[in-house]
Amino acid sequence: MSFKKLLTGTIAGLTLSTGAMAADDTIKVGVLHSLSGTMAISETTLKDTMLMLIDEQNKKGGVLGKKLEAVVVDPASDWPLFAEKARELIEKEKVSSVFGCWTSVSRKSVLPVFEELDSLLFYPVQYEGEESSKNVFYTGAAPNQQAVPAVDYLMNDLGVERWVLAGTDYVYPRTTNKILEAYLKSKGVAEKDIMINYTPFGHSDWQSIVSDIKKFGAAGKKTAVVSTINGDANVPFYKELGNQGISAQDIPVVAFSVGEEELSGIDTKPLVGHLAAWNYFMSVEAEENYSFIDAWHAFIKDKKRVTNDPMEAHYIGFNMWVKAVEKAGTTDPAAVQEAIIGVSVPNLTGGFATMMPNHHITKPVLIGEIQADGQFEVVSQTPGTVVGDAWSDFLPGSKDILADWRKPLSCGNYNVKTSKCSGQNY
Amino acid sequence: MPLLPALRSAILLFIFSIFFIGQASAAPVADETEFKQLLNGFTQKSFAAKANTAQQVATSGHPKAKQVLEAMAESRLYFRKSDQLVVFADKDGRSYVLTDIFSNETLGTFSRREVSKVKTNNSLRAKLGKMVAEIELKHPDASVRLAAVEAMIPKLKEDDADLFGSLIKEEQDESVKKALQFGIYIGYLDSSKKERVLNAIEALDGELEPIVRNKLTSLANNSDDKDIKKAAKKSLKGIESKISIFSNLETIYFGISLGSILILAAIGLAITFGVMGVINMAHGELIMLGAYTTYLIQQAMPNHTTASIFLAIPAAFCVSGMVGIAIERGVIRFLYGRPLETLLATFGISLILQQLVRTVISPQNRTVETPAFMSGSIDINPIFALTYNRLYIISFCILVFIALFFILKRTRLGLQVRAVSQNRSMAKAMGVRSDWVDAMTFGLGSGVAGIAGVALSQITNVGPNMGQSYIIDSFMVVVFGGVGNLWGTLVAGLSLGVANKVLEPMAGAVLAKIMVLVFIILFIQKRPRGLFPQKGRAAEA
Known part of the structure; x- marks a missing residue:
């Protein structure tokens, strides 16, 4: 007994004297990404990105003179488990902020936890909008930062007149397509020139749908597919397009969920020329981007690994948080919330991202074409950055709503017509 | 500014063409210096200016014109940032090897910071395609x-x-x-x-x-014009009726090809579940292992895509078969006669296998390349084409079915399998090693699942989750067809495939799937033993 006590005492003493990580000297940062289950395919990379960013920050001396410590949990692609793990991170691990989630349903699941315990979540993925929480910072794109500019590009630069809106059957594609449909109609596109199609998750037999698209596109007008098809269903979709001989020159497909990471699992030769709209591409020629890629390859020890848009979102979100903490002089969530609005950090495409009062950030919108090597080539770019719009201007219910978390309004759901703040409705 | 070089070269071209007037060749042929001037137009940023330059290159008649346009369409045309020299470039790791357009000599290796691509977009590539076609x-x-x-x-x-x-x-x-x-x-x-x-x-x-x-x-x-209108309408009518015939044919083809995939995925289960009565929830993961075997073999022999696919078939059979035997010997044999426990145990195994692949290989999807002979399609006419990969999968499915049928009906193992499944104790009394037969049967069913994985790797993604999407469909096919009957599996797979494809254009993919499921539930209510129920005393046991 006494020997054991002595031993622990010695070890504790040693640790303290060498000044290594004792609990009070570190700031804990939560990482809430699925490492198993269906979403592991996308989220594992983001966990590694966070570890790299935290590692780099520590090399620069940490934050407020303290080292950062990552607390990684695995919510296993299980939505209720996300809420449990979020609670564990905040209550038990006492993290000062959390970086995580991918799907909208996982975000909706943890949202009440963050609001109840008043902690911070940085959400790095493009999403359907129609939300602005006091405790969430949306570093991915809102529909007006991805979908709408992509449609503009197709309409103005490629002269597309007929539209196929194809998506997986869940909330993000349905909301996005509703916004796009309203937007297209406001631009004078007729009902019969829009075809909307939903498929189940993981749909693998695309023969009839691709053949329908082919017929729809054979009517003489330039046709394009706007794809919100999610995850694994993309591979058989693109393969079928190639097999039925539909090239990007006949019917281009612009995707909102296909990035470098997804393409690394596909033979890209038949896909050359199809498009994607993001706020970052690995191929962007900018010094920050080159250094980020070099750092990533050094960290992951694999030169073949790609970088993608949600990684950039974490890069921006993390740097914003660091800057806000330094500005506020504390990691207290309430103080950081106030300090972070207006904070500007460099993005990876050679510009700056600013946190807006509605908790969304400014982003440039890039349209890229798929290349044979699995990379994208930028063919169009918005001249400046676009401010994320939490509540779409093209949906009847949300037109009059705005979000502003600055005092005195401090509201994520303020109706301009009725002058009322109705709080969250998730 | 950007117009200036273009204009200058146009003038040059004009002057140059004057020299050649009266010569035999009608089109003026640009010489090397001029052509070089022209190529400089590609260093401009605007796509319209590049299209303009490309048009001039196409009409220049220079022998290298076609090669330049093709390289541009393939994204192989670059320019050196230091002196704006337009060159061919090939990627070598993270740097580029540059080749001079005229001399074909290598100019050395340059980093990505020193060169810039002559960027193209869809519409420009379409124009380039047309220009090349016109030259050709x-x-x-x-x-x-x-x-x-x-x-x-x-x-x-x-x-x-x-x-x-x-x-x-x-x-x-x-x-x-x-x-x-x-x-x-x-x-x-x-x-x-x-x-x-x-x-x-x-x-x-x-x-x-x-x-x-x-x-x-x-x-x-x-x-x-009235006559034109009338003639066009009449001609259209004929075309429309032809189109509707072909679109019906197409639907049936799609249905058969979906059906053959269902059969491939389900046929292994028809043996383990149908013949042995084991509810194997890890069946999908055995398919996944087969697909990963294909991937690994392809990694091992990178330049032999076609050979790797053929090698993968027996390899996947062995890998999945071995894993199947291990599952049977290690877990299932202790649980015979306890379907609920078997279900839970095999479900656990399926999760273990998934996470194993995620940890050992990667959570990301893997690329399995399609051999050239499987890409593309036979175009019967401009609106009806049979895609090669589906044709091969349909024939592959038929081959696997025949082979399996032969094994069960004509070999000693098949005889023993049927004997054990009909009456275990009687078979034992006749000297059949029922333990060994169980393991072999399960191995056979699992191996066939592995073969299905090879086929599926050609049409869908290879990732840790791929098995899950096939397990429900497989059970559906086996139950619908009648447990313990290979013919039932064949008929059920084909009819479900065709039904799905007929419903899909009318009801949408989501609703079509639901309708098929509801139909099966109603059908099972009416005929609990499926399309082809087993008859005789064996069925009662």
Whole structure:
């Protein structure tokens, strides 16, 4: 007994004297990404990105003179488990902020936890909008930062007149397509020139749908597919397009969920020329981007690994948080919330991202074409950055709503017509 | 500013062409310095300026023009940032090897920061394709000329028809002549002369090329001339009825190909679940292991895609079969006669296998390359094509079915399997080692699942989750077809595939799937033992 006590005492003493990580000297940062289950395919990379960013920050001396410590949990692609793990991170691990989630349903699941315990979540993925929480910072794109500019590009630069809106059957594609449909109609596109199609998750037999698209596109007008098809269903979709001989020159497909990471699992030769709209591409020629890629390859020890848009979102979100903490002089969530609005950090495409009062950030919108090597080539770019719009201007219910978390309004759901703040409705 | 070099080269071209007036060749041929000047136009940023330059390159008649345009379309055209020299470039790891356009000499290796790509976009690539096709119209090889004409037909304009008209006079090859004539008629549809239009409508009767149909539709709706309107409408009617026949054929083909995938996925289960009565929730993961075996073999022999696929078939059979035997010996044999425990245990195994792949290989999807002979399609006509990969999978499915049928009905193992499944104690009494037969049967079923994985790797993604999407469908097929009957699996797979594809255009993919499920539930209520129930005493046991 006494020997054991002595031993622990010695070890504790040693640790303290060498000044290594004792609990009070570190700031804990939560990482809430699925490492198993269906979403592991996308989220594992983001966990590694966070570890790299935290590692780099520590090399620069940490934050407020303290080292950062990552607390990684695995919510296993299980939505209720996300809420449990979020609670564990905040209550038990006492993290000062959390970086995580991918799907909208996982975000909706943890949202009440963050609001109840008043902690911070940085959400790095493009999403359907129609939300602005006091405790969430949306570093991915809102529909007006991805979908709408992509449609503009197709309409103005490629002269597309007929539209196929194809998506997986869940909330993000349905909301996005509703916004796009309203937007297209406001631009004078007729009902019969829009075809909307939903498929189940993981749909693998695309023969009839691709053949329908082919017929729809054979009517003489330039046709394009706007794809919100999610995850694994993309591979058989693109393969079928190639097999039925539909090239990007006949019917281009612009995707909102296909990035470098997804393409690394596909033979890209038949896909050359199809498009994607993001706020970052690995191929962007900018010094920050080159250094980020070099750092990533050094960290992951694999030169073949790609970088993608949600990684950039974490890069921006993390740097914003660091800057806000330094500005506020504390990691207290309430103080950081106030300090972070207006904070500007460099993005990876050679510009700056600013946190807006509605908790969304400014982003440039890039349209890229798929290349044979699995990379994208930028063919169009918005001249400046676009401010994320939490509540779409093209949906009847949300037109009059705005979000502003600055005092005195401090509201994520303020109706301009009725002058009322109705709080969250998730 | 960017216009200046273009303008200068245009002037040069003009002056240059004056020198050549009176010479035999009609088109002016640009010399090297001029051509170099022209190429400088590619260093501009605007796509319109690049398209303009490309057009000048195409009409320059320079022997390298085609190669330059093709390289540009393939994204192999770069320029060196230091001196704006336009070159061919090939990626080598993270740097580029540059080749001089004129001398074909290597200029050395440069980093990505030192070179810049001559960027193209979709519409520019389409234009480049047309320019290359126009150059190739004069190619000495008839098959190249034919391909060039066919490439131009879907986007044909009236002035192209005039070009075709001048070409057809010199053309010797019959098939090229025919294609040119077809193009000329399409061009005539836009003509302002009534005679020409009516002639063209008559000549194009029954043609299924979409451009013909679109032009006829616009004639039928918008033409001012009554005769033209009438002729176009009549011709359209014939085309529409042909199209509807072919689209029905297409639906059936899609249905059969979906059915054959269902059969491939389910046939292993038809043995383990159907014959042995084991509810194996890890069946999907055995398919996944087969697909990963394909991936690993392809990694091991990178330049032999075709051979790797054929090698993968026996390899996947062995890998999945071995894992199957291990599962049977390690877990399932202790649980015979306890279906609920088997279900839970095998479900656990399926999760273990998934996470194993995620940890050992990667949570990301893996690329399995499709061999060249499986890409593309046989075009029966412009609106009906049979895709090769589906054709191969259908025939592969038939082969696997025949082989399995032969094993069960004609071999000693098959006889023992059937004996054990009908009456275990009697079979034991006759000297059949029932333990060994159980393991072999399960191994056979699992191995076939592995083979299905090889086929699926060609049409869907290879990732840790791929098995999950097939397990429900597989059980559905086996239950619907009748447990313990291979024919049942065949018929059930095909009919579910066709039903799904017939419903899909009408009800949408989500609803079609639900409707099929509801139908099966109702069917099982009525006939609990499926389409082909087992008869006799064995069925009662």
